[in-house]
Amino acid sequence: MTPFPFSDDDLNQINAHGLSLDEVQRQLALFGSSPPYLNLVAPCTPGNGIVVFEPGDVQALMEAFTSERRPYRLVKFVPASGAASRMFKTLLKYLHRGEEISKTAITSAALAGDGDAKGSLNSWTRWSGLLFSGTFNRCCPKTGILPMTF
Numbered sequence: 001m002t003p004f005p006f007s008d009d010d011l012n013q014i015n016a017h018g019l020s021l022d023e024v025q026r027q028l029a030l031f032g033s034s035p036p037y038l039n040l041v042a043p044c045t046p047g048n049g050i051v052v053f054e055p056g057d058v059q060a061l062m063e064a065f066t067s068e069r070r071p072y073r074l075v076k077f078v079p080a081s082g083a084a085s086r087m088f089k090t091l092l093k094y095l096h097r098g099e100e101i102s103k104t105a106i107t108s109a110a111l112a113g114d115g116d117a118k119g120s121l122n123s124w125t126r127w128s129g130l131l132f133s134g135t136f137n138r139c140c141p142k143t144g145i146l147p148m149t150f
Contacts, residue, residue: 006014006021014024046052053061093116109117 014021042048044050106117106120110121
């Protein structure tokens with residue numbers, strides 16, 4: 001591993017964080033290679049990766065959070081892999097063109113070689129397993145988009 005050059009200020013900050021120079025170099029080297037792809041088994045749903053609190057427990061949990069949060073720094077993490085953008089790309093393309101948004105239309109485009117349509121069909125065949133599918137389908141009539149019934 002090629003060492004990264006650090007200034008005296010960098011070294012002071014590294015020490016202030018309780019890190020060794022080797023550990024910082026190891027972490028920086030991680031940026032030089034892509035992480036391995038994950039094989040996802042299923043979407044997260046309540047009971048499968050998502051914990052849903054009972055309404056009666058919420059107040060006690062909020063009080064516990066309030067009393068224990070002081071020594072910690074809070075960070076909001078919003079993953080943005082682009083998967084949602086890719087999933088809706090074809091839907092939005094058809095919506096902006098004013099074209100029919102149906103399984104028949106998207107399938108025809110996919111069979112004609114449209115890669116976006118192929119990707120959308122792949123995503124939509126698993127639509128009902130997505131956490132937000134019910135909400136999306138209820139909102140569709142208000143937006144003029146047909147619910148996904150693939």
